[in-house]
Amino acid sequence: xxxxxxxxxAGRAGLALAAAVVLLALLGPLAWPYQPDLPDYARQLxxxxxxxxxxxxxxxxxxxxxxxxxxxxxxTAVAAVFALTALIGLVVGAVAGFLGGPVDAVVxxxxxxxxxxxxxxxxxxxxxxxxxxxxxxxxxxxLAGWAYPARIARAAVLGSHRRLDVLAARLAGIxxxxxLTGHVLPGAVxxxxxxxxxxxxxTVLTLAGLSFLGLxxxxxxxxxxQLLADSQSSLVSSPWLLIGPTAVIAAMVxxxxxxxxxxxxxxxxxxxxxxxGRRARAARTGGDxxxxxxxxxxxxxxxxxxxxxxDLTLAAGTALAVVGESGCGKTTLARxxxxxxxxxxxxxxxxxxxxxxxxxxxxxxLRRSRGxxxxxxxxxxxxxxxxxxxxxxxxxxxxxxxxxxPPAGVVRDRIAGLGIDPGRLRDRPHRWxxxxxxxxxxxxxxxxxxxxTVADEPTSALDAGLAEEVLAxxxxxxxxxxxVTHDLRLAAAHSDRVAVMYAGRIIETGRSGDVxxxxxxxxxxxxxxxxxRPDGTxxxxxxxSPPSLRDLPAGCPFAPRxxxxxxxxxxxxxxxxxxxxxxxxx
Ligand SMILES: Nc1ncnc2c1ncn2[C@@H]1O[C@H](COP(=O)(O)OP(=O)(O)OP(=O)(O)O)[C@@H](O)[C@H]1O
Numbered sequence: 001x002x003x004x005x006x007x008x009x010a011g012r013a014g015l016a017l018a019a020a021v022v023l024l025a026l027l028g029p030l031a032w033p034y035q036p037d038l039p040d041y042a043r044q045l046x047x048x049x050x051x052x053x054x055x056x057x058x059x060x061x062x063x064x065x066x067x068x069x070x071x072x073x074x075x076t077a078v079a080a081v082f083a084l085t086a087l088i089g090l091v092v093g094a095v096a097g098f099l100g101g102p103v104d105a106v107v108x109x110x111x112x113x114x115x116x117x118x119x120x121x122x123x124x125x126x127x128x129x130x131x132x133x134x135x136x137x138x139x140x141x142x143l144a145g146w147a148y149p150a151r152i153a154r155a156a157v158l159g160s161h162r163r164l165d166v167l168a169a170r171l172a173g174i175x176x177x178x179x180l181t182g183h184v185l186p187g188a189v190x191x192x193x194x195x196x197x198x199x200x201x202x203t204v205l206t207l208a209g210l211s212f213l214g215l216x217x218x219x220x221x222x223x224x225x226q227l228l229a230d231s232q233s234s235l236v237s238s239p240w241l242l243i244g245p246t247a248v249i250a251a252m253v254x255x256x257x258x259x260x261x262x263x264x265x266x267x268x269x270x271x272x273x274x275x276x277g278r279r280a281r282a283a284r285t286g287g288d289x290x291x292x293x294x295x296x297x298x299x300x301x302x303x304x305x306x307x308x309x310x311d312l313t314l315a316a317g318t319a320l321a322v323v324g325e326s327g328c329g330k331t332t333l334a335r336x337x338x339x340x341x342x343x344x345x346x347x348x349x350x351x352x353x354x355x356x357x358x359x360x361x362x363x364x365x366l367r368r369s370r371g372x373x374x375x376x377x378x379x380x381x382x383x384x385x386x387x388x389x390x391x392x393x394x395x396x397x398x399x400x401x402x403x404x405x406p407p408a409g410v411v412r413d414r415i416a417g418l419g420i421d422p423g424r425l426r427d428r429p430h431r432w433x434x435x436x437x438x439x440x441x442x443x444x445x446x447x448x449x450x451x452x453t454v455a456d457e458p459t460s461a462l463d464a465g466l467a468e469e470v471l472a473x474x475x476x477x478x479x480x481x482x483x484v485t486h487d488l489r490l491a492a493a494h495s496d497r498v499a500v501m502y503a504g505r506i507i508e509t510g511r512s513g514d515v516x517x518x519x520x521x522x523x524x525x526x527x528x529x530x531x532x533r534p535d536g537t538x539x540x541x542x543x544x545s546p547p548s549l550r551d552l553p554a555g556c557p558f559a560p561r562x563x564x565x566x567x568x569x570x571x572x573x574x575x576x577x578x579x580x581x582x583x584x585x586x
Pocket of ligand 1: 324
């Protein structure tokens with residue numbers, strides 16, 4: 001985090017200022033020869049000179065020595081308030097949000113009440129009750145200030161018990177508190193830290209303000225607000241006394257604000273799309289494969305080995321259809337490329353999109369890449385649309401989620417380009433046909449011209465005529481298309497290459513025409529024989545059913561259903577060689 005802050009311009013300035021103030025507080029008193037509380041009545045209110053750089057106060061004490069001591073006191077108090085408010089806020093807010101029910105109701109109302117009062121007034125009332133002194137001031141500021149980070153933590157955690165990863169953890173038998181501390185709290189920590197940092201500048205000012213009123217450190221101890229109050233009485237005759245405390249308070253506030261700004265920036269999930277966009281453009285212009293998967297293996301938490309060493313390359317400007325029976329791993333392959341697999345899934349191998357190692361992108365980089373490296377067209381277009389939003393809203397969504405505005409007229413052009421009347425921009429989804437909705441989702445998925453568009457059964461909710469139209473649209477709008485389908489006829493018509501999957505592996509691959517006109521693997525041939533043809537050739541259903549991917553037997557997984565099996569098939573699983581994985585190909 002510190003390294004990332006240092007790379008940010010405002011963060012670097014904030015850290016440098018904070019380090020300077022800390023060094024001043026730690027080393028200053030050691031290096032400066034004067035005592036902060038030693039009066040010298042012979043040298044009252046002397047202006048700055050070579051001995052007393054900031055002059056002396058009304059008791060003849062060296063003002064720089066007092067500023068250095070006061071910086072230490074103020075800094076310690078601010079650090080204590082920061083740490084305690086963040087910690088209490090995180091714990092109270094997160095526990096309330098996680099538990100919900102009456103605990104949450106009570107904490108929520110308390111937070112509302114506290115946030116409804118100005119923190120300075122609350123602190124003033126508390127310190128009035130506790131008595132003056134720096135320690136009591138810290139307690140008062142913590143009691144007045146924990147509500148803001150608590151609200152942020154509560155919001156981050158609220159409803160997490162319905163999150164899929166939390167449900168999965170509960171189903172795995174993990175206790176509630178371990179889920180809270182291990183799964184839920186870590187996600188809220190950064191948000192709370194950012195919130196606490198944004199209020200640190202205000203804490204410096206409130207502390208100085210209350211000390212100025214005489215509620216903080218008591219003489220002869222020094223504190224920045226109290227030094228300001230002391231200098232006030234001789235403001236006209238000795239204005240130099242203001243310089244030291246004012247400069248340090250300003251530096252502390254600036255350090256807090258700059259650091260908070262930078263923290264908010266570096267933890268903001270909003271993407272900076274330019275880099276991903278450049279990569280995607282590079283992929284569109286050819287060169288390496290737009291998508292290259294090597295040795296891809298996926299094992300779900302329940303032990304289902306859904307992908308078992310998948311290698312594939314999707315070249316820029318082409319379409320690859322992934323076909324196979326239900327349960328062979330097509331969707332898992334698509335979800336791996338989208339990085340949408342459930343928590344706890346073990347993934348092996350590599351996926352590179354436009355040269356980027358997709359499986360090792362951190363969460364922020366992954367969000368940035370969404371829509372730029374990989375676009376997604378879902379199976380059910382209505383489920384992918386918000387029923388309360390207009391067509392235009394959906395097509396503009398890819399810009400909005402990346403905090404950008406669509407260039408003028410581009411939404412209208414996209415819609416017109418996809419064969420939809422732009423006059424219907426304000427229509428809600430219930431007024432659109434299935435084909436129109438799917439075309440709108442295609443417009444959204446391809447808005448940033450991603451290097452790869454993944455479409456998982458994009459036409460299964462449409463009738464045959466519309467399916468053809470929509471696929472042609474999809475093909476035209478995509479730079480490189482990974483099309484998951486069980487429909488061999490559509491695969492043949494709308495892809496350059498095809499990969500046939502069975503039991504988590506690619507068992508035949510090649511140019512679509514070659515593979516689908518003259519299949520070499522008995523499984524591909526059986527799939528084709530089970531596909532209805534326009535010429536009325538009788539359909540032959542596939543014998544048997546696919547094996548369970550939780551405990552595959554030895555040998556070729558298709559062998560029990562295969563009419564060309566040989567002795568080797570029972571003992572050894574064939575690997576892909578010359579485009580086919582079979583011991584006895586046609
Ligand atoms: N979240 C999951 N947890 C455990 N197993 C899963 C999960 N999702 C899919 N599977 C299993 O992984 C295997 C591959 O499923 P996948 O959905 O990838 O196949 P598919 O070819 O896309 O099938 P379909 O066309 O029916 O979606 C199946 O055995 C499926 O039951």
